[in-house]
Amino acid sequence: MDQIKVEIDGSEFTAPAGSTILEIARANGVYIPTLCYDPRLTPYGACRLCLVEVEGARALLPSCYARAEDGMKIQTTNEKLERIRKTLVELLVSDHPMECMGCEKSGRCELQELAQRYDITESGYAGEKHEYIEFSENPFVTRDYNKCIMCGRCIRICREVQGVGVYDFVNRGFEAVPGTPFERPMQETPCEFCGQCISTCPTGAIKARPYEGDGRVAARDILRNACAYFHMSEEEMTKALGLEEWKVRTTCAYCGCGCQLDLHVIDNRIVEVTSPLMEGAGQGNLCVKGRFGYDFVGSRERLTRPLIRKGKKFVETDWDTALDLVAKKLGGTKKKSGADSIAVLASARITNEENYLIQKFARAGIGTNNVDHCARL
């Protein structure tokens, strides 16, 4: 791929041709604030926080949208840009409920972080604020548009990544707001409740109902920075700080895609599931099962040991006993009725390697080609 050279804030960087200015800046640790940007989505250029000054350009350019050209000289910060950014955050704050104390998103809200960065506790441009009703007509998603900053990320992720398109903007100007067609409840739209809109919402406007009130996650970025500084793992740091919560990185067990999950755990209980952005097979995307199907983990009804039926009852036993019984019964059936009287059904919830072993077991071990998989059903 062709490489280009650009100068950002006086330093020269090399990047693949076609990169946006923001991509080059982020790849090289240059901070540019954004709100409507999500690396999973096509650039949008709406929040205007990422405006930069490009030498020779007639106007300021949105760095998320503008492609860098060879030899470009870019300024990501100066007095004018910072003044504009502060005004923009002040304007957003002027139409935002100041209830961070009780907000689920506090500590990882992108607007809150920018307000903190620009030292805004109240807006200098006070005026009319929206008073929308909260929509929580379904078990998964709550929408509180009073906290919406119109970044359009929910709309774009639903359309571009999920291919569903539950949302679009309705109304114009100050009254513009995302919405479902004709304000229908989400269960009456093609919504799959994947919660991708929740994953991208920069504020507390779209929240996951299953996580509500279960305690909120510590400010991850702060934690990550502290870890890097003290050369500690996140686990060590959490323990050192006496935080109750711990984030467990695992692979989703629902299908063979292998999406990475971060299980947020408080008191040995999962309180939230997220996926690390731009990592692993899912790149930060999850489906309804991966995001919300976690309550079985802590279920009292969950099987933890094998059971053998004795008469009408199931009796707990150990694995050796159980496997011996299964082997004996399979062997007996094969002897009596032939190998093809046995069929093996595998599961999407195990890995490809395990599925390989199962078919091996069926074909080489039992001697039948009767192998199938639940994902076909």
Added chain:
Amino acid sequence: MGTSGHRYKVVLGYGTCGIAAGATGVRDALEEAEKAGGYDMDFDIAGCMGYCFIEPVVEVFDSEGGSVIYGDMTAKKVAQLLDEHIKSGKVIEDWVVRKSDQPEAGEGDFLANQHRVVLRNCGKINPESIEEYIEIGGYEAAKKALATMSPDEVIEEVSAAGIRGRGGAGFPTGTKWGFARKSPGDIKYLICNADEGDPGAFMDRSVLEGDPHTVIEGMILAGYAIGARQGYIYCRAEYPLALKRLDIALEECHRRGFLGEGIFGSDWDFDIRIKKGAGAFVCGEETAMMASIEGKRGMPNPRPPFPANQGLWGKPTNINNVETLAAIPWIIANGGAEYAKTGTEKSKGTKVFCLAGKVRRSGLAEVPMGYTLRQVIFDVGGGVQAGKEFKAVQMGGPSGGCLPAALLDTLVDYDAIIATGAIMGSGGMIVADDRTCMVDLARYFLSFTQEESCGKCTPCRIGTKRMLEILERICEGRGEPDDIDKLDELAADIKAASLCALGGTAPNPVLTTLKYFRNEYEDHILNHKCTAGVCPALITLHIDPETCIGCGACVKVCPTEAITGEKKQPHVIDVEACIRCKMCLSRCPEDSIIAE
């Protein structure tokens, strides 16, 4: 104008403006008379002639080519017109607006001071008849270009004309076409921007209603030049008559092979489709318009990429305004050099303005570039309405600015106007007199942009809302001393940070009124006074006892019974009870009610 063997031809201006003023009744009466026979005349309709101030308008041509224009026509007056003028050949002097043999009579200087290129056929031909357009040389330019000119030669001619985009931004049209032509790709699109939406602008509607074939011919030439095979006319649905006439025109073009496959006997295909806009001002912005054509919500996207490289459906696209395209056939027929003879060094040709507001002769005025604003407003427009004083002219609609009397000698020239803080814009020219409050005017334009903001970018969505709130507060007498600074700061950031030109120019009406009429803002905020007598919270109404004739007209309309007085004696307004609705003001025959 032929009279097809008859002694007279009677032509009625039948655009939306004329219809609104009652032209349908006039048409019915004339049609009935024609059908009944007995009058040596032909009757036909035409588009708008531009005389908004005196619609409906009828023009009577005689067989020698002379003509008389009558204004303020009604169905009732038709009988007299037929009897006196058509039957007896007697001109009805009292109704005359313009006479071809006495151009200075009546309101003749309205037209005499104009130079019509774009409007050359408006009000002269029947817009629903392709034959009439062809009769006066229509489609000759397209035929000539396709038969004898290469696309590059067409672009060269347009570049030589020096015409700049009439939609407002003033980008050189030839250069724009060159970009689209050079942009690689087999499929290219041409769009005619007919989403006219500025308050007080109606020139595109008048052209589409009065001369749709000129626009189509302009599109054929533009399409040929850039290499597009498909054109779109993006016209707002609020222009039903324009849409109807475009439909008729497109159908006639298809029938004659002027559009479709291998047009004018060449091997080049070109077709045009109409896309109706659903009434969003922002869809006049190029990228929002393309999104709308693609079936998406009309919201702009950042540029670059520019439409010439990545436009409609990702293909190279060229977008021109109606007025620009309407000038193209003339340029190709007469040559770019001929067009460039008119105008200033950097602004060539003519510009159509819509005179509105407190001007005496409101209407369509096409003037050469290089005229002064004074010439447009006073020589063509006849100055300010009786008894009032000129205060300002608002140019360029919600993206434009207000210029004071001291700047009346500014030239009609893109760069000269930009230097004042206003913009040429699409050509709205709203004249304000001394009873216009400039803070209120700025508030009005901002309320428009705020309502029409698409809501995509932060500065336009919330910034203009906050500016509007400050202006409302000032008009309501609750302004605070630092409000002017706040407006200045917000305006600067909104201009610099907005995504598209709607937001980027939205503060202009505020900035120009702050620049030229700052004292009015200060009067509102510091002295709680609206000197123009407009802002209800800041005025009191009283009756001048010297001039009041005690007719009682004001008493009848006052909703709060605040006015009392004996018959034929000076009346008095109870300031406590008065709600300053100003109903009395509009009813007083003697102008005795004073608001200050």
